[in-house]
Amino acid sequence: MLGWALTFLVIALIAGLLGFGGIAGASAGIAKILFFIFLVLLVGSLILHVVRGAAR
Template sequence: MIHWAAIFLVLALLAAVFAFGGIAKSSAGVATVLFFVFVGLFVLSLALRAWRGK
């Protein structure tokens, strides 16, 4: 489960680079949404891992 949390974190960081770094200004809105979605999934996977105790 921590593997999935790490994947979501990396995807969130990539989305942040595209959203806040000025690389793709035309898709900054989409990247911002993706950033928050993946951060949410990261937090959810960490919470599920803590709840299950694995």
């Protein structure tokens, strides 16, 4: 998931440098959404790891 977010970020940067504002904005928005989904899944995974470790 983080790899996809970085890919869309690179696409947004390249499109922005070439003057394609619409594509750059859309790619940056997608990258932001994917990054926040990654963060939510990471925090959820860490919480589950701590809870399962405490039960043992």
